[in-house]
Amino acid sequence: MARTVLTIGFIGAGRMARAHAAVLRTMPNVMLKACCGRRLKSGQAFGKEFGIPEAYANYEELLARAKVDVYWVTPSVLELPTVAKACLRTCKAVFLEKPVGLSLEEAQEVADVAAQSSSIHMVGLNRRFYSNINAAVRLAEKHGRVRGIEVHAPEDITDLHDHHPPRVVDRWIYMNGVHCIDLLRYLGGEVATVTAAQVGKENSRGYAAMLKFTGGGVGQYTSHWYAPGRWRVALYADGLCCLIQPLESAKAIYRGGREEPIPLSEEDQRFKPGFYDQARYFLECIMAGKAVAHPGCDLPDYLKTVGLIDIINGEKPQIN
Ligand SMILES: NC(=O)c1ccc[n+]([C@@H]2O[C@H](COP(=O)([O-])OP(=O)(O)OC[C@H]3O[C@@H](n4cnc5c(N)ncnc54)[C@H](OP(=O)(O)O)[C@@H]3O)[C@@H](O)[C@H]2O)c1
Structure with missing residues (x-):
């Protein structure tokens, strides 16, 4: 059955999570449902600010317990590859902030997991949008x-x-x-x-x-x-x-x-530039059940x- 609402779980509760959440909460077919940072209190503070009902102690708990359709992954850069691989293994949709690792080898490891998964995923190279x-x-x-x-x-x-x-x-x-x-x-x-x-x-x-x-x-x-x-x-x-x-x-x-x-x-003046069209494109891909392609960036493209x-x-x- 076609989805009418996509529920989002944020992993990472910092500056970029806030910039993405500011966009996503304006979209009619989206519900911000769960979040976590590295520490429970940062997830709770982010959740309170954006009306996100479920804050978890860490990403493992969020992956195990939150019933969401999409993981929006924006942790600190050195944490991202590990979190990305765990999210992709669930086969749910995954948005990944850049950079996916700090070397080709690190990015390749994440791409290898994505290749084994049916996850619709996108890397957030927002200048494309x-x-x-x-x-x-x-x-x-x-x-x-x-x-x-x-x-x-x-x-x-x-x-x-x-x-x-x-x-x-x-x-x-x-x-x-x-x-x-x-x-x-x-x-x-x-x-x-x-x-x-x-x-x-x-x-x-x-x-x-x-x-x-x-x-x-x-x-x-x-x-x-x-x-x-x-x-x-x-x-x-x-x-x-x-x-x-x-x-x-x-x-x-x-x-x-x-x-x-x-x-x-107007959207690029209101939000961090590129974030609105980037989110809209990715959510359309998920709704349609189709893989990300140009202008989006999937892991093979990355x-x-x-x-x-x-x-x-x-x-x-x-x-x-
Ligand atoms: N597209 C762009 O233009 C752009 C611009 C800036 C940054 N970025 C990217 O966005 C990402 C986040 O940057 P930021 O500026 O938002 O950083 P930030 O403000 O330092 O926030 C990082 C957040 O990640 C959380 N975190 C760290 N490790 C975690 C883990 N293992 N599990 C769950 N949460 C974890 C931190 O939790 P605590 O608060 O509990 O420590 C914090 O809430 C980076 O990959 C960065 O490269 C993109």
Whole structure:
């Protein structure tokens, strides 16, 4: 029988759980039913704030006792692979925040569990659902197609040591760089060749990469870890440049110099950008009983992005 309401159990009760819950509670076919953090009191506080009736002491208890349709998984980054595997083994639907581990091997382990499960799952690469980025893509398609992509992702990581464990900072390209590196694939399609260069170490790393896509476009990526700046994406099509910097602010520049803003949707202004359309898409997949596909990101798709990170990070040979 087709479902009319999906019940959600949150694992993780921090900043991102709140950002997701703020979106999900506005959706008519959703009931926020259960939650937990690492400590009972953080689950209880989150539950109280969002009217979630069941707070559990830990995720094992939630998995054993809560009767929900979907697990919304947003624990601390180092905890996520273990929690993800336990959720996927239940074969219920699972939303996973990024990053799924801090290496290809860790992501592969989670993907292997997903491959043995009938779980409909999605990884939350919310930049794929930014309304202004998708509007820029639609505009580029009217001008032929996206032929060139520039992604510039500065990460001034010096202060991060105060907030994250050393391994998370060291693996920041997997932790946070994943958003922008994934955009190269999301916007450009499958990658045919990559040439990457890395300089420096620890807080003073710099990355540059040149990519050719199987669809015929080219892309470039830069990320400097020792200087401030905002993420920037530029898309090029015939007679058109869409400039998106920061990612929340986009404009179209036409041949001859005319400029036009590409605004964020109302939902992207109200909530963390991308979260509304991301949740809506995933819930539609679950309701329809179909696997996540473009524009969503399932684990096999996520592995391709992590494979690209490995090359840009110098961990794997270039594709030539
Ligand atoms: N998509 C994006 O743009 C974006 C942005 C920021 C973060 N993220 C991702 O979102 C995830 C969460 O980040 P956050 O900023 O929300 O972190 P946070 O504020 O530190 O919250 C983490 C939450 O996870 C809970 N937790 C930790 N281990 C757990 C476990 N084993 N079982 C159940 N709960 C557990 C913590 O519980 P206690 O409160 O009891 O310690 C806390 O409630 C990370 O994977 C991060 O990479 C995504």
